[in-house]
Amino acid sequence: MMNLILLGPPGSGKGTQARLLEQEHGLTHISTGDILRRAVAEGTPLGEKAGRLMGAGQLVPDEVMIELVRERLQNGVGGGFLLDGFPRTVEQAEALEQMLEEIGETIDRVLSIQVSRKELIKRLLGRASLEGRTDDTEDVISKRLEVYDRQTLPVADFYRRRSILAEVDGTGTIEDVSRDIRMRLKPVGKS
Ligand code: AMP
Secondary structure (H helix, E strand, O other): OOOEEEEOOOOOOHHHHHHHHHHHHOOEEEEHHHHHHHHHHHOOHHHHHHHHHHHOOOOOOHHHHHHHHHHHHHOOOOOOEEEEOOOOOHHHHHHHHHHHHHHOOOOOEEEEEEOOHHHHHHHHHHHHHHHOOOOOOHHHHHHHHHHHHHHHHHHHHHHHHOOOEEEEEOOOOHHHHHHHHHHHOOOOOOO
């Protein structure tokens, strides 16, 4: 059993790898982006507020996200969980640490998927035309990448200091990336 965080810029293949990890290890996949998109589709008050920010490539306020994840964690995560898209700010990371302490859980590993800026833009523009995601237009893409660098990169440092950060090369095929992740999940000292 393990608890993981998946960190990576938009277009890094984070969602795809999250689904693979979920299947392989039976982890509870908690994707804050999916939760928000569902709220938008259902037209809930959260969805109305979040939809505007998401469409502009901006983050939903920390206190909203922290409460959302707190509720989700309280529903039980017995077999291990995989956080995908949270924490996205140091404030969220600090709140998560507190929440986990309260429920007696810890994070085993934070996987940070690395992809060059040029490759990310190429992938995101491709996805925009394929999936019609409203947050994948060129302006919004550069905003989302800028927000990632400014707000989310410091989260990687936060976990590096706790010695649980593992960097994963996200440039290969889905299978390549997944193999790299598997390698980084092996307990230290075993080969
Ligand atoms: P994602 O699918 O993880 O790329 O999330 C899509 C969008 O949802 C992001 O661009 C943000 O606007 C919003 N979002 C998702 N997770 C968070 C979070 N932890 N904090 C703030 N905003 C979030």
